[in-house]
Amino acid sequence: MSHAVSANGEPRNYLNETYGIKSWLLTLDHKRIGILYLITLAVFFLVGSMFASLIRFELMTPKGDLVEAETYNKLFTMHGVVMIFFFLIPSIPAVLGNFLIPLQIGARDVAFPRLNLLSYYLYVAGGAFAVLAIIMGGIDTGWTFYTPYSSTYSTSFVSLALVGVFVNGFSSILTGVNFMVTIHKMRAPGMTWFRLPLFIWGHYATSLIQVLGTPVVAITLLLVCFERAFKIGIFDPNYGGDPVLFQHMFWFYSHPAVYIMILPGFAVISDVIACFSRKRVFGYSFVAFSSLAIAVLGFLVWGHHLFVSGQSTYASMVFSFITFFIAVPTAIKIFNWSFTLHKASVKLDSPMLYVMGFIGLFTIGGLTGLFLSTLGIDVHLHDTYFVVAHFHYVMVGGMVMGFLCGLHFWWPKMTGRMYSEGAAKLGVMFVFAGFNLTFFPQFILGYLGMPRRYHAYPEEWQALNIMSTAGATVLGLGFSLTIVYLLWSLFKGEKAPANPFQAKGLEWDIPSPPIAHNFEAIPIVTWEAYPYGEEESTEPSTEAVPERAKEDEVV
């Protein structure tokens, strides 16, 4: 452990190693880069949430009376673009992944620290384009940018926003490459693939999608920019293009991208559930491989977004069929997590409450995905509030809950401070209750036929919409409370011990916060992942060095 001491007498760690704004903005330390992402993401999250509140307040009354139709369209578009591309896709990987992957595999940094910093600045640059587009007047195409509306008809700042998403895509690709190489090449001696925490497996699967899928959407969006600028006729039938082609290309990425927005959540849940039940994750290899199965199958189902687009009946059947297949690895995960609690020693601290919330909400989200995969039902449900409710259950109920779960679990490690557990428990209750009140009524609205992206709606649907807005208020309170007590902890929180939750994993064997180079000596791993209940086995040992050498040859 570290014996060095910083200027003010505290033990040295990555936070007090160097001081000054420059030491942060030019840092190559994966941990500091993770923190930079966290701060930037939080800003985007607040911006996206403000748009969301305005949307919900508009929908309190059936008439479009709070904002103009055009403003409303810009609000839901910017909400979607900001939340998906600039908050949710980077959320867990860029913050927790960056911080934890090297720590968990026993490395001193990621494989390419400079590339990692570049990824961050590409993200900031992409974000800057998007913010510029918003400030100049916004964009009104929906986050899905369907052509020919986006390529020919919209007069808003489409190209600027598209360039933002395009640039940001490279951040995502480079992060994926960096993580994959890191996981292949930087594992500590003895850290074989099946000794990796599931957090790593989840991120590996995510990186795979980021690297293979993102280039496709990048090209697609660029083509839309070209069509806007030069009228080249790819998507607009007026110039000989095919409007539905865009949807195929967009969803070829964006369906896999929805897994970019959940696999890291799975990754967090696996680690946290093991800790708070003091058990190995049940069926480790099934959980690990189901992530890969989801990543691969995810590339074959994009057509389930096009069941009513004029796509051929038989193509729709094939896409529906494969989509049902993807439900199976998802079910496997849910059951394995649930069964991990069997004969366990369960402690309901706030991260574990988030796990329970995650399992509940994600189960509902996944099952409603099956309604949408069912051809005969999706004809009715497509482009209604049912779809909106479905993806909020998986993306907010799943991924945002997963993000908050991981943030609470590793917060002491990252910041060296403890937050107030009482406030955290209150926060999770608010978030859970508010979330359900917001989005459950939307399933009903959707089946009743309320189309999404509507600024005004028939009066008979007002009651359900008011419930939804009320829920959003509670949800907002929950998020605000969380932000407040987390910030508070930075200044007033107790100092965190190295391992406040008695968790297993290399990151818990080092001080909180870790030193700049993570490990005084690179650990040698001789134990399985999650060695709960085996006190002696986490002692570092010296035997297993040859394993690493063998691994290196095959990768």
Added chain:
Amino acid sequence: MSDFPLFPAQASTIAWQVDALYAFLLVLTVIFCLLVFGMVIIFAIKYRRRSEDEQPEQTHGNLVLELSWTIVPLFLALFVFLLGADVFFRLQRSPSDPLEIYAVGKQWMWKIQHESGKREINTLHVPKGQPVRLTMTSEDVIHDFFIPAFRVKNDVLPGRYTTLWFEATQTGEFHLFCAEYCGTQHSGMIGKVIVLEPADYHDWLMGASSGESMVEAGERQFQQLGCETCHKSTATGRGPSLVGIYDKPVTLSNGQEVVVDSDYIRESILQPTAKIVAGYEPIMPIFEGQISEQSLLQIASYIKSLSESAE
């Protein structure tokens, strides 16, 4: 509460089938949720940590359990797939001889024309108890024709025809929405579907301002645009005769065979050089940008009528 509906009206022959499937899935969902939530909550309570140094016994997994929660969901999923595909087939295949109605979407209205020539905007009158098929296209962006009470919906694309069919089972007024986001007044691109008893529908059709039928309007434009100088009713013109061709295969100059449908006719008028019938020269003028979508539908109806009378 009176204005707190949970299900939309069930007003078409397909609606109850969709609802039955939905109900079945709801039951499955509830069962799965109870199973998962039950497991999580019961375990969390039963196995709560009783002392800080409690260490549970470790298990690694269980192959029988893994296989059962792989295989059972798999078969259930495939079963639901089949049920959904079955309903989808019925949604896609209209019965033969439906009542044909035409719809053109544009930012931000629906223009409807009945075969008799009667037009309406943002309202669609249909008879009860008779299959109706809509042939739809868009003048600008993608729209989507959605009637929740009938559980039908289909995108309306520029440059192409899509269809949708239903058979209404209840008289009354129902919502019509544009479901594909289409720009500023998207949520204003709404209307009413009015289902009438067949006799009332007939009276409504014959009512004021009927004017020429779609076929008549098509024939008039066929003459005005000079189509008939080349497309004669016998095979003597410089272009192929259009009598009796509808729904039949035709061989192209590159040897390919295509079936003549509304999409083919539309393309052949706007972009004649795209597909040339074997034995003819690419001499037909391009009409792109000169004929409205509604006129195209009328001309297509006229060409179609040439096949009906020829039989």
